[in-house]
Amino acid sequence: xxxxxxxxxxxxxxWFRALAEEFGEDQxxxxxxxxxxxxxxxxxxxxxxxxxxxLPNLKVIQSLGAGVDHIFDRDNAxxxxxxxxxxxxxxxxxxxxxxxxxxxxxxxxxxxxRDQQKxxxxxxxxxxxxxxxVVSILGLGVIGSIVxxxxxxxxxxxxxxxxxxxxxxxxxxxxxxxxxTHMLSQTDYLLNLLPLTNDTRGFLNQSLFEKMKKGSYLINxxxxxxxxxxxxxxxxxxxxxxxACLDVFHEEPLDKEHSFWEHPKVFMTPHIASITNIETARxxxxxxxxxxxxxxxxxxxxxxxxxx
Amino acid sequence: xxxxxxxxxxxxxxWFRALAEEFGEDQxxxxxxxxxxxxxxxxxxxxxxxxxxxLPNLKVIQSLGAGVDHIFDRDNAxxxxxxxxxxxxxxxxxxxxxxxxxxxxxxxxxxxxRDQQKxxxxxxxxxxxxxxxVVSILGLGVIGSIVxxxxxxxxxxxxxxxxxxxxxxxxxxxxxxxxxTHMLSQTDYLLNLLPLTNDTRGFLNQSLFEKMKKGSYLINxxxxxxxxxxxxxxxxxxxxxxxACLDVFHEEPLDKEHSFWEHPKVFMTPHIASITNIETARxxxxxxxxxxxxxxxxxxxxxxxxxx
Numbered sequence: 001x002x003x004x005x006x007x008x009x010x011x012x013x014x015w016f017r018a019l020a021e022e023f024g025e026d027q028x029x030x031x032x033x034x035x036x037x038x039x040x041x042x043x044x045x046x047x048x049x050x051x052x053x054x055l056p057n058l059k060v061i062q063s064l065g066a067g068v069d070h071i072f073d074r075d076n077a078x079x080x081x082x083x084x085x086x087x088x089x090x091x092x093x094x095x096x097x098x099x100x101x102x103x104x105x106x107x108x109x110x111x112x113x114r115d116q117q118k119x120x121x122x123x124x125x126x127x128x129x130x131x132x133x134v135v136s137i138l139g140l141g142v143i144g145s146i147v148x149x150x151x152x153x154x155x156x157x158x159x160x161x162x163x164x165x166x167x168x169x170x171x172x173x174x175x176x177x178x179x180x181t182h183m184l185s186q187t188d189y190l191l192n193l194l195p196l197t198n199d200t201r202g203f204l205n206q207s208l209f210e211k212m213k214k215g216s217y218l219i220n221x222x223x224x225x226x227x228x229x230x231x232x233x234x235x236x237x238x239x240x241x242x243x244a245c246l247d248v249f250h251e252e253p254l255d256k257e258h259s260f261w262e263h264p265k266v267f268m269t270p271h272i273a274s275i276t277n278i279e280t281a282r283x284x285x286x287x288x289x290x291x292x293x294x295x296x297x298x299x300x301x302x303x304x305x306x307x308x
Numbered sequence: 309x310x311x312x313x314x315x316x317x318x319x320x321x322x323w324f325r326a327l328a329e330e331f332g333e334d335q336x337x338x339x340x341x342x343x344x345x346x347x348x349x350x351x352x353x354x355x356x357x358x359x360x361x362x363l364p365n366l367k368v369i370q371s372l373g374a375g376v377d378h379i380f381d382r383d384n385a386x387x388x389x390x391x392x393x394x395x396x397x398x399x400x401x402x403x404x405x406x407x408x409x410x411x412x413x414x415x416x417x418x419x420x421x422r423d424q425q426k427x428x429x430x431x432x433x434x435x436x437x438x439x440x441x442v443v444s445i446l447g448l449g450v451i452g453s454i455v456x457x458x459x460x461x462x463x464x465x466x467x468x469x470x471x472x473x474x475x476x477x478x479x480x481x482x483x484x485x486x487x488x489t490h491m492l493s494q495t496d497y498l499l500n501l502l503p504l505t506n507d508t509r510g511f512l513n514q515s516l517f518e519k520m521k522k523g524s525y526l527i528n529x530x531x532x533x534x535x536x537x538x539x540x541x542x543x544x545x546x547x548x549x550x551x552a553c554l555d556v557f558h559e560e561p562l563d564k565e566h567s568f569w570e571h572p573k574v575f576m577t578p579h580i581a582s583i584t585n586i587e588t589a590r591x592x593x594x595x596x597x598x599x600x601x602x603x604x605x606x607x608x609x610x611x612x613x614x615x616x
Contacts, residue, residue, distance in 0.1 A: 090437075097438060101412035108409040113577045114422045120569050122561035122578045129398075130405055154462070253430035261428050269421045270430045 003039035007046040069196035092146035094274040136187040139194035184211040195308035196223040209235040311347035315354035377504035400454035402582035444495040447502035503616035504531040517543040
């Protein structure tokens with residue numbers, strides 16, 4: 001049987017309907033589960049702690065998004081199950097569009113103007129232009145590579161850094177510690193798209209910020225735990241970084257007491273940069289269910305070793 | 309002699325320095341003028357009412373921007389002088405970048421998120437994507453054509469309307485009343501880049517808004533008097549238009565009592581979409597001074613009949 005869990009109820013229901021239509025309603029169990037023993041395949045997003053361990057016959061954990069850190073984080077004891085994720089070109093394109101929107105919003109000072117409108121102020125600020133700006137991307141996986149390439153086509157000077165060496169048309173690619181230092185020193189906009197693993201947790205920290213150019217801007221579209229929040233606040237308050245756009249947080253929704261909400265140099269969005277679209281992503285989930293049943297190799301399997 | 313007037317003192321001083329360096333300080337008179345009778349060429353932006361008429365030997369009025377409405381508006385009695393304007397590819401590119409920034413800001417709901425951050429709210433809103441959106445441009449002159457073409461290359465569905473028929477790669481071009489109605493009914497983002505003339509004053513009015521698709525969005529980067537402010541407020545309050553981004557106003561800075569400041573669906577910027585860059589624009593002004601002195605035809609002359 002196919003189990004469905006999503007931390008956002010409406011999206012879970014949409015997946016339930018899509019799967020029931022394809023495989024028959026008697027084949028799909030929407031959380032809270034009626035037949036936990038029968039579930040072999042779970043389509044899930046941010047399942048509660050230990051939920052996966054209550055499914056004794058689980059063979060496949062299908063993430064309903066590009067990330068799988070929500071699976072490794074909470075339930076790393078489900079050793080007999082394969083993990084698969086969504087790889088959907090639309091997710092990459094959406095990420096590119098959102099990254100572009102936030103970079104341009106800063107270049108053209110749109111959040112500054114929005115704030116001053118509320119105060120009925122009329123002040124002009126210099127804007128900057130695309131060909132003069134260097135955008136560097138941390139993480140050149142499926143999403144990062146497409147974002148990098150598209151920003152380069154648009155006219156930005158684009159650099160990228162990843163664990164393993166990459167080659168992308170129009171993008172200056174780096175890997176390794178020395179290369180990272182070099183890249184950061186030339187960067188105007190640093191865009192984080194790393195996967196969240198034990199190696200990348202806390203990657204955006206004081207030591208990294210110190211290597212960044214004075215006045216540069218951070219955009220975190222990866223995961224909240226990539227960032228050491230206190231270190232960012234220090235870098236902003238010392239005017240080393242000019243600002244930050246944050247779409248992801250350690251805790252979501254973010255606690256109302258957190259300093260990010262009211263910080264004048266932080267622009268927050270509620271984890272909406274790129275949302276899995278059921279219409280475009282459903283086919284690969286359907287296909288994985290068929291492959292599991294037929295004992296064939298799954299699509300978009302996650303490496304247990306690398307964690308992504 | 310060369311006179312220099314700019315309503316923004318610092319910019320006037322920069323033009324004075326650039327011209328003095330090229331032609332000698334004794335050849336340039338910065339407002340308030342010491343030698344009004346000697347001025348044959350004036351480089352100006354928003355000169356005070358009747359200033360130009362106090363220059364009896366004026367031969368050339370050189371606008372320091374792309375627009376000349378500031379000259380026709382205030383001083384249309386200087387009949388013996390030619391009028392020239394700046395045509396600088398950088399102005400068009402800047403306009404394109406700003407238009408793109410505001411379109412994406414609306415598509416990705418950035419002003420909504422900025423506002424809700426101030427209220428410590430965490431709500432997600434659907435975003436839209438580039439290939440699904442129709443951007444229509446009013447005015448396909450030097451600037452409008454470049455903006456249209458570049459937005460089309462980026463993946464938007466782009467339409468354009470102008471007084472005379474145009475042909476632009478990748479852009480569906482219209483002209484005439486019936487075509488305008490047809491275009492407006494299919495438009496998601498309407499971008500005004502018309503020149504301000506007696507024909508286009510008040511062009512953005514109730515009758516035009518009624519022809520626009522429900523939920524569409526207005527971006528005015530032309531001139532304040534293109535827009536009938538009250539008609540826009542009505543269209544927004546009746547929820548026919550979803551919002552508006554306004555960079556230009558009847559009066560600048562805008563009066564603090566004006567309803568636009570506090571209207572939740574209006575996003576205001578202080579006439580900064582595209583600013584003439586002295587570095588890139590100076591050459592054509594220098595060239596026009598030489599041409600005037602040698603009795604040759606000027607660059608970028610304005611048609612008195614059309615008014616642009």
